[in-house]
Amino acid sequence: MEMVGGMRLAQLFNSNQEALFAEWFAQQHAIASRRGLVGEAELRNQFSQFVALLTDALGTDERVDFKAPAWQEVRAFLADMSSQRARQGFTPVETAMFVFSLKQPLFVRLREALKNDAATLADLTWMISTLFDELGLYTTEVFQASREQVIVRQQQELLELSTPVVQLWDGILALPLIGTLDSARTQVVMENLLQKIVETGASISIIDITGVPTVDTLVAQHLLKTVAAARLMGADCIISGIRPQIAQTIVHLGVNLSNVTTKATLAAAFVVALQRTGKSVAGVGAPDGARGGRGVRPADAHDSLQPE
Template sequence: METLGGTRLAQLFKERQSELLGEWVTQQYAIASRRGGVAEVQLRNQFAQFVELVCAALESSDRVAFKTPTWDEVRSFLAEVSSARARQGFTPVETAMFVFSLKEPLFARLRGELVANPALLAELSWTISTLFDAMGLYTTEVFQTSREQVIVRQQQELLELSTPVVQLWDGILALPLIGTLDSARTQVVMESLLQKIVETGAAIAIIDITGVPTVDTLVAQHLLKTVAAARLMGADCIISGIRPQIAQTIVHLGVNLQNVITKATIADAFIVALNRTGKSVAGAIMPAEAPGAPGSLRGNQFAGD
């Protein structure tokens, strides 16, 4: 929306900048201090830069239209401030107040100067209201976009952290899954597992689903895709964590896992993996009455065949 009075408002900004700064910083510092990370000197610098850019845009034409190229630098500055505040934990309202905090001081100065000219007062008040509303809404739009980008990035990082691939033994990997297994997470799981297979040359990968709350057709399909991808890389998969409820569900769904080794626990799966890679577990507990007896094994020892 286009309004009039740009040059008059630019003059008002310049003549009353010190007074406006004082009131604006007071409100902004009260907000920023709750969030931390924004010092008063930084607020003063932001205000000075904001006023300079706004004045330049107002002086270019008496007609005020925020969406025109004249206001490109103002929009760029507001976008930078909004994105920074989104990362610092400000709310959308607190971010919009960067702009709205100036409306009341401006109205007060206008009323004092134009009390004898109500027509001009009404016109400039409308211009201020329209302009600052547009700028405030713009900061909110940028804030929401920036916040969504932060959330998406955090979700991606959580996905990567929640799918660690651990090397249990030479040639044996373990991938413990916790939580729901959807398409997006399956992609991360598959990429992580395949990359680790390439790095280690592992022949066996144990996919443990003890922490997966439910298994439906979609989850089973995701598991089979991961198994198939690992086989293409030369590694066989063992699925562990098959609880009675999950076994019943898989049978009920008719999911074919005949070509996949499944075990109830990751310990059982690990023993199978050791055997398939030519390793064995030997153990004998030393009798209590004969401590230090020769030829006995203390605890468990891994031995290659």
């Protein structure tokens, strides 16, 4: 009976494909047009592929079991379609409607074809409902998994973008941190910093926490781990951006930063880094009579780095 039911459904699709498409397209076009990403040609192509795969599976699967091997190509098509719509910005409901929009047109054609056979009509109606519910739920599952992958990838990209390592001068790196420093971000910070130390051979790394809103015990531990890892790579660290409230918090928490050089500003930390690398900042280009005075430097005056 199930084999006959599957074949009858396949025949129903084949003999009413244009009518089914017209009613299905009316609903799908209303959804897709709001997104402005899927045109009529693409919708028609997707519908044709879906119906072709569906009728093949219905004609070969005796049990009409969506999880059976005969439905592998249908599952693959729905997975690809759902992943694509997740990237295009469709919602889970709009994606599931790709399948559910066929239900009502099918029921109408089924009633017309079996109006004198109530028992078969009831059996096939139940078969369609069960099958299409499974199809729709599958699209939702794939959609959610795809969206989670997109979110994870975006979070990773944001972490990498929010932890740039800048080479201030030969042998001197700066790592400005903005926002909360948690375990996941600490790992990215450490990897980026260590990689840059290897690439540049830097001996000094300045970790600037001016943009970190609060420093608690966990944040302090993360900073110390980063400092320790950098030292193992041969680079000493200076922590800048220690504001008064952060200094008080660190003291109250009992965090020991005695073995780490700290400065209030990035500029002050840069001066220390220059001194440690044997360089200093000297003013040049001032006109005669202006040296030693406190007046404003001329516009063409500039700083240069001189070995000590």
